[in-house]
Amino acid sequence: MNSKILIMNIKVMLIACVLFTSYTVSAQTKVNSLEELFPYLQQDGVEVVLKPGTYTITTEDIRNGKFKSETDIDKHKALVLLLFSGNSSTYDFTDVNLHVETKVLTVYGDYDEFYEIQVTGNNNVIKNLTMADVGSVNDYPKRRACNIVMDGANNRIEGFHISTKGSYPYGYGEAFGKGGKNVIPHYKHSAFLVRGYKNHVKNCTIIHRSYGHALFMQAADKPLIEGCYIEGTMRSSDDMLAEAGTGSDADKVNFMTYFDYKLPKGYMMSLGEGGIRAYNGGETVIDGVEYIRGTSNPTILNCTVKNMRAGVTLTHATGTKYVSGTTVIGCERGFCIGSGDIVDSYADTQYGPALGVDYITDSGMSAEITLLPYEGKSYNGSGHAAIIIGSNHKITLKSANPNPDQNLKINIGGDNRTIGLLAKDENYSASNILLHNLTKYPVVLDDNSSNCKGITAGKVLDEGQNNHLFFKEILKD
Template sequence: MQSNQNRFKITVFKKSIFFLMLLIFPSLKSQAQTEVNSLKALLPYLDDDHVNVKLKSGVYTITAKDIQNGDFSSATVVKNRANVLFLFSGNNSVYDFTDVTINVSTEVLSAFPSKNEELYEMQIIGNKNILKNLTIADVGSVNNAPTRRATNIVMDGTNNRIEGFHITTKGSYPYGYGEAFGKGGKSVINHRKHSSFLVRGYKNHAKNCTIIHRAYGHAMFMQAADWPIIEGCYIEGTMRSTDDMWTEKGTGSDADKVNFKTVFGYNLPKGYMLCLGEEGIRAYNGGETIIDGKQYRRGTSNPTIINCTIKNMRAGVTLTHATGKKYVEGTTAIGCQRGFCIGTGDIVDCYADTQYGPALGVDYPNDEGMKAEITLLPYDGESYNGSGHAAIIIGKNHKIILRNAVQNADQNLKINIGGDNKTIGNLKKDENYSASNIVLHNFTNYPVVLDANSKNNTGVSVGIVTDEGFNNHIFKITKPD
């Protein structure tokens, strides 16, 4: 009898351990990996739970003819007004695209019959999924624009991770001018944008992805995202000088047709370098997301950016319009119109140059409490920084450390505290912003200029200090302590 009781206790104990392990290691419940050998064979698995699917290595191509044949027409989120080539709606699944390339013809961007819907090449609306190691490229002309808008990758749902993707984005209208003739809700030339990667949902994670961005639109941006993480990503755009844009005068180009009158209300100024896309990493204070089949409208909150590199974009990281905890660490902005701008929050151990624009910016005078530590980097070639800013700091109660990696800083570029906040153009209404109670430790030899609208600012500077404000105490030092 005692022996039977012992065996029963051992059996119960083993079962308890097994179920405990399933709770701790949910992967034990997953199925063995299934390999499929075509895109059509992949589609039925996209709404499944607990599957582990590998697409056979190789190069796959999606053309306008595939859309016309209806091969991808079933993947449509009607409520979201978007056509989706690949819609991942299952949960707890793994999709392995190692050694897979999917080429999407840029003609696909306008191939769907509806003219009022967006195109998403991939969208996740399920939860706890992993997509990894895909190369996806738009192939064709940069001028093959979407009918309305397009985005390569969209993350909704919760706790999803996209890892190791290599994305080449191409196809928008017009391409070649950046923001000069249209941004936000206004435009001189009607834009049809194409962005690369949109993070929404809850606790979604983009990791170790590469984006080669050759379209007008954002490279990586967040809308209606709560606790998103962007980690280890490399983003690269293309720059063009406004002087080069003026060589189109008399050619009948899009810019020539509007007489180079910009969206800012004045003729395109020379002497600036503009990204042909938009932000490298950007957060919005609005948007919609899908979680568990329901749509939510909200802003972006609590974004984390870690160990990313952004090159030749309109900005490296802009989080001004996000709320909650904003955190950027170990991230580098190279050759951007602006390096970092987060309004409030923490910038830790980050890097930026000043070749085409300021390393640091602040958007609004009510932005408060930013802590930033940025090393200013040298750059090859001449400066094309029409704004004249090495950094522009407005608002209040910021604590900023600028470290030095530049031997001979361009003395024409200033660290401005208060005053002019422009990065392109000459509108008077962009000037004379206030700055107060800011602590600046400038360990670079870029000069510091305290505007007449600055007051109660303190700190030290290796660069020379010009003080036109009130009760400021930023002292010139020879070298950092």
């Protein structure tokens, strides 16, 4: 090949590279409004940036049919404001604020569900959106609402900041009902539902001011929740009881809970539900196929949950359950996973136990949790620093609290005195528990405990059978 041909070929290659580079750069599409955004939500392989600014969705938008997207999964019809149904696309909402008026919850029509965002496609990345429900905490959906629902496979929602508001009743937590049975009818509004396959929630913040779950999983296989911050609000049962004579919702039912007894004093309750929660049922759609199943193989990494009914609850998930680097602060209960691993995680005991187990059939949990100090009064009505029932658990409790409340106990077996179980005569069994209690919280081995062993830096009361838990003074470095 002579030099002229060689030079010509090089020029052709350079031109091709320039054209390819230009094409790649121009492939990013910038849109200036939600109306311009809508068509791209259904497309594959697009890269879309919405112009920074504040976009507000009003009741008039709903009445005028501006938002017409809907989905129907297992005969549950949902109205969706923004439906991401395309595949392999990226949507960048940096410096975008999406405001949804809470009045919208009251006018969305004859649907079973209302979603602000739903993803049904695959391999999408949606990032950096700030979305807020704007209005009253007392505006509520006719049935159920959720800010975000993830279906499909291998999607990632990253860098969102979500402020959830609007449910009924708000201000009592679960005291007057949470499911089918209730004293006061409930209209819930959750923040973030993860379904589908290998969906990933990363570095998202949820500020939760609604009765409903903050981040929960249904019909999800291999979900990954990473780097998220979740914050609810607490209220004491004493403060609720102070509504006597005011004509409030609680006053009208004479503070009779759905547990069939009057609301007790001395408990701190979240006004929301679960911080991070997995369910053993649900429906999802992947590639147009509907699946009815539970949650399996969840992973929770480096999250923080504050002021929720429960921090991380994975009891009803199956398969491999893994929690690492996660902190739970000021919740009614910290961690409860039934089986699986909790590694290098943290919780306090101010409003409830740092660790719990739901069922005596739960077995094989391995947990390493550091118990944190807290400021202010303890409002832990349960009396537990931890409650451990079931069998074959390996638990290490470390201490970052030099002066733990000696009225709080690490209970192995026995009662589980949450606000919802006070009327029951409980005595849950525990067996083959290995406990390394490196805190100074006292340990109570209930008379229904057996074959438990380990060491404790706190006092021990052994009323069980064949237990061998030895006191060991923990020396400071």
